[in-house]
Amino acid sequence: MKSVRKSKSKGKPQRPDPHELEGDRVDHREQLVNEGRSGPVELVSIPADMVTALLAIMLDVDPKFIAPELIGDGKGTVGFRLYKQLVANWLDHDPLFKKAEVRHSGTGVHVLFRFDRPVEFQSVGDRQRWQGVVKAIQSAIPTDPTAPGITALTRPVGSTNSKNGKVVKVLRPGTPVTADEVLDFYGRLRSKPFLTVARLLFGTDRVSPCPVCKGKGRNLAAGDRVGHCYGGCGKVGLADLLGTFMTQQPGGED
Ligand SMILES: [Zn+2]
Secondary structure, eight states: OOOOOOGGGSSSOOOOOHHHHHOSSBTOEEESBTTOOEEOHHHHOOOGGGOOEEEEEEEEEOGGGBOHHHHOSOSSOHHHHHIIIIIHHHHHTSTTGGGOEEEEOSSSEEEEEEEEEEEEOOSHHHHHHHHHHHHHHHTTSOOOTTOOSTTOEEOOTTOEETTTTEEOEEEEOOOOBOHHHHHHHHHHHHHSHHHHHHHHHHSSSEESSOTTTOOTTOOEEEOSSOEEETTTTEEEOHHHHHHTTBOOOTTOOO
16 A cells, blocks of 8 residues: 655645634624723633623624524525614614614624713622613513623624634614613513513514414504413413514423
């Protein structure tokens, strides 16, 4: 058996230029807390108890959790279509959400509410309160249910996502929000969860046809805490409403 090793005698081996291969700031992340630093994830990721100020809130909309038929297979990347078909409409339905910045992370979209000034935590209680606010707002639209709250990291604009080589881009520039605007939305979400989410997702209190049973002539009327589909699927909960946008989750609740 002959072993042929030509490479050694054929001059320089072909070595790709690592910069060309990797693009710019591969898989860097950007903090949305404290100094808002960008860099490799191991340098900018910090535990919640080291967070002293919140700069922005992030909602991670990952196509992996969204029903593929709603994203469609037209022009552009999955993330771009996800934004055009769904996320852009949700944002346009609410005065707070209208102010969000949207980034194409390479796979999905990051919806960012950037504060006009940092929300400083004076105590552990402050931080816990804001952790609750952030988690609640993240669950107002169909986001990645496993995403972190105040410690969430976005990807810096212009950096490269190594999963697919895509460069992170702004799809929609945002305008800063005040802490009061965020707390006002949070208040609406707590007192009228179903109504607030229905308005955000559908832009109306009466959705026709009912998105849950999709029955002909069946309407979903949004109440404050639940919805009603008369003559159709009956009482509808918040999870059912959000579920109409999501892929089937194992062991889904009712
Ligand atoms: Zn129904």
